[in-house]
Amino acid sequence: QKEVEQNSGPLSVPEGAIASLNCTYSDRGSQSFFWYRQYSGKSPELIMFIYSNGDKEDGRFTAQLNKASQYVSLLIRDSQPSDSATYLCAVNSGVTGGGNKLTFGTGTQLKVEL
């Protein structure tokens, strides 16, 4: 079993719809969870992070965490063509020396169609 699992997609949604991206993780001791967006050939950039069970909203993005089910999701409302990218789920697998060691999923490719 992979440590962080994501559906590779592609996930296709029409413009203006809600895109739902899902991620499960295996380490029950994981403390923090991150969603990165990566355009082809570019650096991963942080969209949201979440530490506590429940929902966290930032603009069109909502992260949801359920530690009991070891599940984290990202909702994108009013999807735009510019949201088309690969979304990477990452889990903090250990804080070493004041830093952050992340375990990534393989990413879900999102396509927002006109």
Add this chain to the structure above:
Amino acid sequence: EAGVTQFPSHSVIEKGQTVTLRCDPISGHDNLYWYRRVMGKEIKFLLHFVKESKQDESGMPNNRFLAERTGGTYSTLKVQPAELEDSGVYFCASSRIGYTGELFFGEGSRLTVL
């Protein structure tokens, strides 16, 4: 503020040759990480520096890989001798000390070993 910069963006070498990748973190970021993405796989942790010290190198594949961080500023990752399975994208990331949130990633160095 300049982001994380990596050089070269793409390197093509023959099996058995040596390659050195360089990363310049964001100024003031004492944490520096190397990650690698092999085609079709997830981004995987290689190692973590705090200033010039290696804090965690548990992800380094073998002793053909050598990472250094001179004076706690830029870092290099040398692969010697390179093997076919070393091909992939090598990402560098940085963050402030004691900060367990966002890692700032560079655009990566793509290594192709023929």
